[in-house]
Amino acid sequence: MDARAAQRLDAHAIARLRWRCRRGLLENDLLIERFFERHAHALTDRHARGLNVLMELPDNDLLDLLLRRREPEGDWVTPEALEVLALLRPPRPQP
Template sequence: MDTPLDERSLSKLRWRCRRGLLENDLFVERFFRRVESGGETITTRQADGLMALMDLSDNDLLDLLLARREPQDELDRPDVREVLALMRQPEPQHQR
């Protein structure tokens, strides 16, 4: 389902996405900024994919974010791959 998350659900999702490893937190924050920068909000589909990634240990998540490995087994789903692709995109470089 691709319906936008309401403010309360988005707040809960942000809280759930807090990680113990700074590197993971940086990827997660960049994801939230990227999705919300165009005035959009995260969809329920993206939230499902993100929650599946948040169930991983910090080291396993970092391996996926750095493309050291790809999603396998129950993580090999379109919603997880969509979120992972957004999280892996580098920040756009601003011209000076």
């Protein structure tokens, strides 16, 4: 991993990223906001790239991925996007 990928984002970059992640579906917004509450302090350029990939998806496709109704597939799947998706998804319910 290069040094830039591991570089933490500053407050201004996080604010821009948060704005970029605003969605049309409330459910997506709630999950994304929880992600920022938990992980904003540790976000890196790598995470920003992964989030940007995910934000290109239509709202319903993103929600299906976040709720594990479907698994990632297609040209958009990158290691960065998969890493961020894992952080965005709510924990699996315990049996």
